Amino acid sequence: MATINGVAEDHLQIAAEVFEIIEQGRELPTENVQWFVDAAYQDATDKGRGLYDMQMAFRDRKDLTAPFKAATKGEVIPIFTLLFSRRDDLESEPFYDVAQWGVTLSDAATWVNANKLAEEFGKGNRPREWFDPDYQKVGPEPPPEDDEDEDGESADKPKPAKPPAMVPDPVDRELVVDDSGAVQVSDQALFEEKAYLIGAGLTAATGILGFIAYKLITGK
Numbered sequence: 001m002a003t004i005n006g007v008a009e010d011h012l013q014i015a016a017e018v019f020e021i022i023e024q025g026r027e028l029p030t031e032n033v034q035w036f037v038d039a040a041y042q043d044a045t046d047k048g049r050g051l052y053d054m055q056m057a058f059r060d061r062k063d064l065t066a067p068f069k070a071a072t073k074g075e076v077i078p079i080f081t082l083l084f085s086r087r088d089d090l091e092s093e094p095f096y097d098v099a100q101w102g103v104t105l106s107d108a109a110t111w112v113n114a115n116k117l118a119e120e121f122g123k124g125n126r127p128r129e130w131f132d133p134d135y136q137k138v139g140p141e142p143p144p145e146d147d148e149d150e151d152g153e154s155a156d157k158p159k160p161a162k163p164p165a166m167v168p169d170p171v172d173r174e175l176v177v178d179d180s181g182a183v184q185v186s187d188q189a190l191f192e193e194k195a196y197l198i199g200a201g202l203t204a205a206t207g208i209l210g211f212i213a214y215k216l217i218t219g220k
């Protein structure tokens with residue numbers, strides 16, 4: 001099954017050869033190129049074929065270079081529409097990760113970066129792993145961690161603990177006995193208690209609104 005950025009590597013290599021032939025102005029081998037385009041079309045999903053057909057609707061299908069050129073600036077080159085739409089139900093093949101060129105298959109808007117890939121192929125540039133079997137691709141090394149911060153203090157210096165949570169002072173509830181003999185809480189105590197509850201409610205609401213705003217900004 002193809003990965004999210006996987007393209008059948010053998011088909012991508014053939015496409016690279018065609019791009020180079022076109023760039024150099026050499027004559028394309030008609031039968032071979034037609035077979036390649038037909039094979040890529042058969043391997044594509046219905047959605048990929050539909051998009052390819054739309055792209056080719058106003059082009060000369062007898063022109064073998066048409067599937068390998070963008071009709072307008074920013075358009076995905078038609079052959080890549082097919083190669084990036086390979087069906088998952090086909091036999092598994094070696095797939096090449098094209099994410100390094102900024103091509104992200106899950107986002108159609110980034111497919112235009114495939115045109116840059118075509119230009120590199122036309123110039124004869126190839127991924128080293130294609131022609132050097134002993135080459136082991138190594139990712140970039142992580143930047144070294146600084147032992148000291150800007151103030152010259154050690155990065156391992158323990159951070160101060162969070163301050164303890166603020167606990168409101170207890171509210172004295174003054175009991176008053178009215179003329180009927182019922183026991184009530186004084187007006188001042190009720191006022192202080194309500195003020196505390198309102199303040200706590202406002203604090204909680206502010207925290208919730210801040211959390212929602214953070215979610216909206218970061219998209220997390």
